[in-house]
Amino acid sequence: MRRPLRIANASGFYGDRFDAMREMLTGGPLDVLTGDYLAELTMLILGRDRLKDPRLGYAKTFLRQLEECLGLAHERGVRIVTNAGGLNPAGLAEEVRELAAKLGLPTRVAHVEGDSLPPRPGGLTAHAYLGGTGITACLAAGADVVVTGRVTDAALVTGPAAWWHGWGPEEYDALAGAVVAGHVLECGTQATGGNYAFFRDHDIRRPGFPLAEIHSDGTSVISKHPGTGGVVDVGTVTAQLLYETGGARYAGPDVTARLDTVRPAADGPDRVRITGVRGEEPPPTLKVGLCRIGGWRNEVVFVLTGLDIEAKAELVRAQVEDSFDRTKSRPADIRWELARTDHPDAATEETSSALLRLVVRDPEPDAVGRTVSGAAIELALGSYPGFHVTAPPGKGAPYGVFEAEYIDAGEVAHVAVLPDGARESLPRPVRTRVLEDVGEPVPPAPLPDGPTRRAPLGLVAGARSGDKGGDANVGVWVTSDDAWRWLVHELTVQRFQELISESRQLRVVRHVLPNLRALNFTVHGLLGEGVAAQARFDPQAKALGEWLRSRHLDIPEVLL
Numbered sequence: 001m002r003r004p005l006r007i008a009n010a011s012g013f014y015g016d017r018f019d020a021m022r023e024m025l026t027g028g029p030l031d032v033l034t035g036d037y038l039a040e041l042t043m044l045i046l047g048r049d050r051l052k053d054p055r056l057g058y059a060k061t062f063l064r065q066l067e068e069c070l071g072l073a074h075e076r077g078v079r080i081v082t083n084a085g086g087l088n089p090a091g092l093a094e095e096v097r098e099l100a101a102k103l104g105l106p107t108r109v110a111h112v113e114g115d116s117l118p119p120r121p122g123g124l125t126a127h128a129y130l131g132g133t134g135i136t137a138c139l140a141a142g143a144d145v146v147v148t149g150r151v152t153d154a155a156l157v158t159g160p161a162a163w164w165h166g167w168g169p170e171e172y173d174a175l176a177g178a179v180v181a182g183h184v185l186e187c188g189t190q191a192t193g194g195n196y197a198f199f200r201d202h203d204i205r206r207p208g209f210p211l212a213e214i215h216s217d218g219t220s221v222i223s224k225h226p227g228t229g230g231v232v233d234v235g236t237v238t239a240q241l242l243y244e245t246g247g248a249r250y251a252g253p254d255v256t257a258r259l260d261t262v263r264p265a266a267d268g269p270d271r272v273r274i275t276g277v278r279g280e281e282p283p284p285t286l287k288v289g290l291c292r293i294g295g296w297r298n299e300v301v302f303v304l305t306g307l308d309i310e311a312k313a314e315l316v317r318a319q320v321e322d323s324f325d326r327t328k329s330r331p332a333d334i335r336w337e338l339a340r341t342d343h344p345d346a347a348t349e350e351t352s353s354a355l356l357r358l359v360v361r362d363p364e365p366d367a368v369g370r371t372v373s374g375a376a377i378e379l380a381l382g383s384y385p386g387f388h389v390t391a392p393p394g395k396g397a398p399y400g401v402f403e404a405e406y407i408d409a410g411e412v413a414h415v416a417v418l419p420d421g422a423r424e425s426l427p428r429p430v431r432t433r434v435l436e437d438v439g440e441p442v443p444p445a446p447l448p449d450g451p452t453r454r455a456p457l458g459l460v461a462g463a464r465s466g467d468k469g470g471d472a473n474v475g476v477w478v479t480s481d482d483a484w485r486w487l488v489h490e491l492t493v494q495r496f497q498e499l500i501s502e503s504r505q506l507r508v509v510r511h512v513l514p515n516l517r518a519l520n521f522t523v524h525g526l527l528g529e530g531v532a533a534q535a536r537f538d539p540q541a542k543a544l545g546e547w548l549r550s551r552h553l554d555i556p557e558v559l560l
Contacts, residue, residue: 001216005164007157007181008211011035011082012188014042014059020188020209021065025072027225030211031164033073034156035062035082036186040469041531043150044291044400046086047124057087058147063095066145067103070096074105074144081135081156085111085147087125090417093147108419110138112148114412123292124400128412130286131253133169133426135159137416141424150289152252157182157212162254165216169254169429176257176279177218179250184222184240184274185210190464191222191240193230195542197462197549202231218279222272232270235462235479238516242475244466246522247511248438249280253409254429256280260438263515276515284432285406294401294533295332295361298368300376301390302356305342309354312384313338319383320358323375329367331360337537355390357537361399368396400532402469440512443488444481451557457499458549460559461487465545472526472541474548477518483559484517490553496521499551500544 008030010021014037024033037059050057062084073080085092093111100107112134117126127150136159138146148155161167161178184191193204208228213221222237224230241262248260258278267273304312317336324330339355346352358376360368373393380387414426457476460483465474474496478487497504503523511520526544528535538544 002165004213004215005032005161006030006211006213007032007034007160007185009034009036009185009188009209011037012186012190013037013039014045014061016188018061018065021069022072023228024209024211024225025069025076025078027208027228030076030078032079032081032160034160034185035080035084036153036156036188037062037082037084038086038150040289040402040467041400043086043125043127043289044402044532047291050087055088055091058089058092059084059086063092063099066096067099070100070103070105070107074107079139079144079146079160081146081160083148083151083156085149087116087127087149089113089147089149093417096145096147107144108142109145109147110141110143110419111146111417112138112151112415113417114414115150117288117412120290120292123290125291126288128286128288128407129253130412130414131155131282132157132159132162133254134414134416136163137424137426138418139163141416141418141420143419153186154179154182154252155254157185157214158254161214164214170431172255172279172281173277174216174218174279175255177220177274177277178214179252179255179257180241180259180262180274180277181212181214181220181222183245183250184237185212187240187243189230190243191236192224192232193236195464196236196239197458197464197545198235204230206230218277219273219275221267222274223270232272234264234266234272237264237272237274238477238518239462239464239475241516242477242518242520243464244468244473245475246473246509246520248513249435251283251435253282253286255282256433256435260441260513260515281431281433282429283435284409286409286412288405288407290403290405291532292401292403293398294529295363295399296365296368296396297359297361297399297534298372298393298396299357299359300372300393302358303353303386303388303390304356304384305349305353305386309340309342313354313356315384316356316379319379320375323378324371327371329364329371331362331367331371333361335359359534365396372396399534400530402530402532404469440510441514443512444485446489447482447486447556447558452554453557453560454552455555455560456550457553457555460555461549463545463549465541465543467527467531467540469530470525470527472523472544474521474523474545475518476521476545476548477516479517481517484514486556486559487517487519488512491519493521496548499548502526
């Protein structure tokens with residue numbers, strides 16, 4: 001048995017804090033440093049980059065960070081594992097080799113291939129989500145830097161953990177424990193107080209990045225370097241465990257982790273121990289992310305100030321719609337949204353103003369270009385009093401669509417390209433299991449009757465929300481058994497749909513996770529064609545959980 005693997009994260013997305021890599025390398029001892037740069041939107045961005053220059057397609061930020069930090073990693077013996085390769089892991093690996101040579105460092109570089117699939121007709125990119133076995137093979141061959149393309153976010157941790165501890169492909173509980181630790185680390189400072197419902201309880205002005213100590217049995221401790229900002233506690237870890245997940249079975253290419261077995265517990269200041277994680281065989285299929293250009297998009301935001309806000313909005317909407325009707329290129333999709341940001345008797349003009357947002361989409365650029373700018377700007381002297389817009393409308397821009405499909409894992413050639421150039425093909429899992437719905441466990445008895453008070457849900461519950469393609473996920477958790485007994489009976493799908501009006505005509509699925517005292521809701525179709533399509537005011541549903549927490553319910557006074 002080896003000592004625990006100390007593995008950390010230095011990036012949760014393409015554009016995260018630039019100096020995080022240096023902070024993590026200098027802040028304390030590490031064995032492996034990971035960086036997650038890919039998201040659904042990022043793949044589209046990288047796809048457009050590569051259309052302009054076939055040599056691109058990777059996260060350029062990583063290379064700039066490495067220029068400052070590769071020497072530090074070498075001095076401290078820290079391996080670096082990243083998915084910054086995006087659409088071109090071989091290209092980024094070669095750039096890293098050239099950088100190491102320029103710096104005079106004997107860095108051994110490997111990369112993982114096989115995720116890239118032929119684009120579908122009319123598509124831009126198609127990539128399978130690979131597991132961590134390719135990373136394991138690269139590290140076992142002596143790689144100091146491992147570059148991947150599209151792997152699951154947790155694979156950046158499961159691959160190194162399997163290498164470090166020598167786990168076999170069927171040590172499901174240990175692998176599942178690493179998946180859970182990887183899921184906590186993958187979004188960086190979201191595990192250390194960032195985007196946290198109870199942020200007022202802590203100083204999170206500059207939260208440190210998280211690290212995990214992963215033991216040989218798959219149990220882990222989530223922590224951060226001493227002296228860094230933010231906080232690691234059961235709440236921050238629970239929030240991240242619920243982020244962009246669904247039911248009890250969290251499926252991946254290497255293992256299916258049972259989220260209903262996860263038990264986080266305090267293990268000292270800024271330390272949370274995760275135990276009890278059970279794993280099962282992975283599914284026989286791999287998820288494939290598909291990106292394509294969906295059409296063209298434009299928007300105009302009209303500022304409405306002072307009195308008669310509703311009437312002003314009705315007037316300008318009627319005028320713009322009439323202009324569209326008189327053209328031969330009326331946009332195919334037209335959406336209006338009035339945000340009442342105005343206050344009565346306001347002390348400033350800005351706080352006296354509301355925003356009316358017009359968003360248009362169409363397969364053709366002309367329908368969202370001059371058609372829209374003309375309809376909006378030509379009203380400048382002939383519409384509501386105080387007419388102005390936040391910015392002149394432009395020509396419109398292309399928007400992307402993310403879709404997912406599933407293919408047999410045997411159709412994907414998962415290959416590790418080792419430091420010496422040798423190519424190692426990774427086998428598909430021998431045993432697989434088709435996912436089944438675990439079903440809702442029997443809830444605890446409800447709280448006995450007592451006085452209630454109308455109050456925001458957020459006084460007793462935390463939440464975190466996010467996107468998965470066109471679906472939104474909202475995780476809600478509480479911190480006491482009594483609050484859990486109330487929450488599980490009160491926050492049903494019906495009550496959720498009453499509170500979140502947008503979800504009333506959509507399919508909402510509730511999952512119950514008693515060990516976390518949490519409920520997880522999936523709202524199917526809330527985000528339309530995904531984040532890149534920007535169909536919604538909050539296109540990634542990042543604030544959906546905070547909206548839910550602001551809604552009022554009859555809450556037992558004993559909980560308040």
